[in-house]
Amino acid sequence: MIHNPELDWYKSSYSDSSEGDDCVEVAATPASIHVRDSKDTRLPGLTFGTGAWAGFVRQVS
Structure with missing residues (x-):
């Protein structure tokens, strides 16, 4: 992936673990x-x- 500084990144609401930093x-x-x-x-x-x-999200939801 080419770095694109114009992208608006956000942390996934599904991204959490007991480690706290994953x-x-x-x-x-x-x-x-x-x-x-x-x-x-x-x-x-x-x-x-x-x-x-969209297919990925359907499968993991």
Whole structure:
């Protein structure tokens, strides 16, 4: 994933653990969903099309 400073990142409401620091951040655009590790935002993240993301959310909800 290419770093895009214009993305509006937020911590996932489903991202929580007993460790307290295991977090996933998500940013959405009209065409894609971006996911990254909040502990080290310099690491590459993942990008999904909106259809793929919707299918993922249906499966885990």
